[in-house]
Amino acid sequence: MSSAEPRHGREMIAVDRLSKIYGKGDTALAALDDISMTVREGRFVTIVGPSGCGKSTLLQILAGLVMPSTGRVVVEGKPVTGPSPDKIGVMFQDAWLLPWKTAVENIEFPLALRRSPRAERRKRALPLLDLVGLRQFADRYPDELSGGMRQRVALARALAQDSQLLLMDEPFAALDALTRRTCQDELLQLWEETKFTVLFVTHSIAEAIKIGNRILLLSPHPGRVKAEITDVDQVSSEDGSAGRLEHQIHDLLFSNADKEAAAAH
Ligand SMILES: Nc1ncnc2c1ncn2[C@@H]1O[C@H](COP(=O)(O)OP(=O)(O)OP(=O)(O)O)[C@@H](O)[C@H]1O
Ligand SMILES: [Mg+2]
Numbered sequence: 001m002s003s004a005e006p007r008h009g010r011e012m013i014a015v016d017r018l019s020k021i022y023g024k025g026d027t028a029l030a031a032l033d034d035i036s037m038t039v040r041e042g043r044f045v046t047i048v049g050p051s052g053c054g055k056s057t058l059l060q061i062l063a064g065l066v067m068p069s070t071g072r073v074v075v076e077g078k079p080v081t082g083p084s085p086d087k088i089g090v091m092f093q094d095a096w097l098l099p100w101k102t103a104v105e106n107i108e109f110p111l112a113l114r115r116s117p118r119a120e121r122r123k124r125a126l127p128l129l130d131l132v133g134l135r136q137f138a139d140r141y142p143d144e145l146s147g148g149m150r151q152r153v154a155l156a157r158a159l160a161q162d163s164q165l166l167l168m169d170e171p172f173a174a175l176d177a178l179t180r181r182t183c184q185d186e187l188l189q190l191w192e193e194t195k196f197t198v199l200f201v202t203h204s205i206a207e208a209i210k211i212g213n214r215i216l217l218l219s220p221h222p223g224r225v226k227a228e229i230t231d232v233d234q235v236s237s238e239d240g241s242a243g244r245l246e247h248q249i250h251d252l253l254f255s256n257a258d259k260e261a262a263a264a265h
Contacts, residue, residue: 011077012165012197013039013062018071019222020057030222031057035071037216037225041164042195046202046212046232050253054223055201056093059167062199063090075165086114089163091171093201095154097142103153104129104138110161128156131186133179148174155183159190168200172207184211205249209235209242217252227252 020032032054039045047055060066061073064083073080075088089110097106107128108121116124129135132152142150151174158166172180188211191198202208208215213233219226229249235241 010041011038012041012043012075013037013199014072014074015058015062016072016074018058018061018073019069020054020061020066021069032061032068033222033224035223035225037228039197039199041197043214044191044198044200044212045214045216046200046208047216047218048202048205048208048249048253049218049223049226050220051203053218053220055218056169058218058223059090059092059169059199059201063088063167085110085161087163087165089158089161089166089196091154091158091166091168093169093173095151095171097150097153097157099142102139102141103134103145103149106142106153107157107160110157124160125156128160131159132156132183148176148179151175152179152183155187159187162194162196164196166196166198166200168198170201170203173203180207187211205246205253206242208232208249209245215249217249219253 015035015037018032018035019030022029022031035058047058049055057066061068062075062080064080075084097103098109101109104122104125107125111121111124126135126138129138132155134149134152134156137145137149142153145153151171155171158168158171172183175183184207187198200208200212209232213231215229215232216225217227217229218224229245232245235245237243
């Protein structure tokens with residue numbers, strides 16, 4: 001087995017009966033309810049669901065930034081008790097950059113935390129700046145960059161960490177269509193080469209089909225796993241199967257079947 005092949009079998013993520021309630025009493029809000037799932041090492045799993053269904057909450061819990069109300073979350077065999085930036089690469093929806101550091105220094109930052117030598121950090125960061133098309137902006141500060149450019153720096157920073165697990169929350173949402181496609185292709189190519197594990201949240205069903213092996217559909221209020229679609233990499237845009245799957249997912253997400261079932265009881 002080559003090193004680029006996933007070592008299937010080992011669980012990278014195990015979530016068991018997870019729920020999250022924000023607040024207390026009258027203002028309590030159930031963001032996630034009874035979520036159970038596992039992700040094996042080397043898989044690329046996408047999460048799709050309507051706004052407010054708890055996708056970001058789930059990723060923040062996995063990253064150790066938000067504590068669950070009940071349930072168990074295990075990453076690489078160990079219960080998550082707090083952030084572990086050395087192990088998990090994250091790119092959140094409202095990705096922030098350090099305003100006093102330039103684009104290239106922001107990308108190097110996680111490596112600096114790990115005390116990697118300066119020359120090595122630069123060697124890692126510059127090709128990533130090329131990858132996201134920002135080489136000529138290496139020495140600019142975040143407030144000199146557009147929102148989409150800042151998002152691309154955050155993407156390069158997440159990739160710089162070479163983590164075994166990458167949690168990405170709508171990483172390409174702020175990008176124009178062309179840059180988005182390039183970033184998707186580059187991420188896929190990197191993933192093909194190294195087979196890290198990815199959990200990727202997106203609003204775009206087409207994006208989920210294009211890049212994931214497996215899609216988890218979440219339903220809202222509270223967020224639950226509504227359906228799971230496996231073998232997504234078997235569909236193709238050429239024979240129309242990708243388009244059919246897109247329609248199916250759309251119907252699953254926006255069907256009233258749940259409401260009708262509830263009304264019938
Ligand atoms: N820190 C918080 N305090 C209180 N409520 C919160 C907090 N964060 C999220 N929520 C609530 O939890 C629910 C889920 O939010 P979350 O951000 O996880 O959804 P999402 O699926 O990522 O939505 P979007 O697609 O719009 O990004 C929402 O109803 C939101 O109002
Ligand atoms: Mg979100």
